[in-house]
Amino acid sequence: MNAATQAPQRSALDTAQALDFTQWWQRAAELVELPAEDAPGEMSLAGVGLALLLKRLQALPRPCRALLLAMACLANPTQAQWLQAEVGLHVGQLTAADLGPEVFQVLVGLLATFHTNPSN
Structure with a gap:
């Protein structure tokens, strides 16, 4: 088996299981240049939060924007569909190649460790 056909030793999902949601959130915050101490609850779309988010989204390259x-969307699940339509981007449309390895790994980590029910 040559190097081109050899499977990777670790996948993004393998790494996702090693960290919890808070750690993935902090890594994601660093990539999109937000304060790492900001929790999901602080990313509200109420008031000026939406305007700041839309401005920040415009300033980022496509992988970090996604x-x-x-x-x-994770912080505001009831408004996720509306927000994706407003931005004109749906994360589900992007592939790992679109996102790049680092952003893809962090996104998979966030999604793999996110629980909508706080008791999980």
Whole structure:
């Protein structure tokens, strides 16, 4: 088996299981240049939060824009569909190649460790 056909030793999902949601959130915040101490609850779309988010989304390259959009959707699940339509980007449309290895790994980590029910 040559190197081109050899399977990778670790996948993004393998790494996702080693960290919890808070750690993935902090890594994601660093990639999109948000304060790492900001929790998902602080990413509200109420008031000026939406305007700041839309401005921040415009300033980021597409992979980081997709990551920030995913973070905003996780923090505001009832408004996720509306937000994705407003931005004109749906995270589900992007492939790993679109996102790049680092952003893809963090996105998978966030999604793999996110629980909508706080008791999980």
